[in-house]
Amino acid sequence: MDAVxxxxxxxxxxxxxxxxxxDxxxxxxxxxxxxxxxxxxxxHFPTLITFHEDNQVVGSLIRTPPWPFQAADxxxxxxxxxxxxxxxxDxxxxxxxxxxxxxxxxATATGKSYTESLATRQYRLGTLVPPSVEGTGRMAAEDDVELLAAWRKAFLAEAVPEAPDEPTAETMRxxxxxxxxxxxxVINGTPVAWAVASLPQAGMTRVGPVYTPPEHRRHGYGAxxxxxxxxxxxxxxxxxVLLFADLTNPTSNSIYQQIGYQPLDDWAEFWWKH
Known part of the structure; x- marks a missing residue:
């Protein structure tokens, strides 16, 4: 096998x-x-590697700094x-x-010490079943960037504490x-929860992050x-339509299934210890 x-x-x-x-x-x-x-x-230019056998591509590995390698392929x-x-x-x-x-x-093959930073379950939407919850939904716009940036920063601090610092406002723009x-x-004009979905690629969209500030949780706003x-x-x-749910949070896993998401596969993220 060869690498390019x-x-x-x-x-x-x-x-x-x-x-x-x-796929x-x-x-x-x-x-x-x-x-x-x-x-x-x-x-920073990404790390892009392909693996070849008998003149055929049999796999790939990519990394977009400052994030970890992606080993799905x-x-x-x-x-x-x-x-x-x-x-x-790299x-x-x-x-x-x-x-x-x-x-x-x-991670094991590197011989490095590592910690499992995130264990998630991948879900795919079957039939969407919107919940009956007080309030209304709307799509965010440029005027909401400051709020989105603050909530993204709070989400990362809570869900992915190992995540590198980023200019969250520019990321949202x-x-x-x-x-x-x-x-x-939105409840009475006040935003209480936020969710993102990527623009479709090859028919696939991924939802995430989904974030509800602590003071607004347990009311169904995230669902x-x-x-x-x-x-x-x-x-x-x-x-x-895909999403990942943290396996340490049974509430979110249950909520996603209630609105029509079905489990597919378990994923894990490992970070090297220093």
């Missing part, structure tokens, strides 16, 4: 586009990450080679994420410019705003 490190996004796309889009559910993070880079070039046979190549060309990577078996195999759907649930943004995604033409 790609110096351009065009080269990587030529090698992987058909492969990644053939948009498993490759959800890669597809949205690559779309963002194409339309809003990042400050990394087959077991390529793990050792992937670890060796990644260590040479030694600053903080960890790896992906379907549990694949990400854990990569960029997301709106990309055409992603940001929904707010309501998730349903609003899921309907937005369907209206955009999505055929696979």
């Amino acid at each position: 490190v790609h110096a351009t996004l065009e080269s990587f796309d030529a090698a992987t586009h058909d492969r990644l889009t053939a 948009p559910v498993r490759n959800t993070i890669a597809l949205t990450s690559l779309d963002r880079i194409r339309r809003l070039p990042a400050e 990394l087959p077991p046979a390529a793990v050792d080679l992937a670890v060796a190549v990644a260590a040479k060309i 030694p600053d990577a903080p960890g790896v994420t992906g379907p549990r078996e694949r990400s854990e195999a990569f 960029s997301s709106l410019r990309l055409g992603n759907g940001h929904a707010l649930w 309501a705003v998730s349903a609003i943004v899921s309907r937005w995604a369907l209206d955009q033409g999505a055929t696979d």
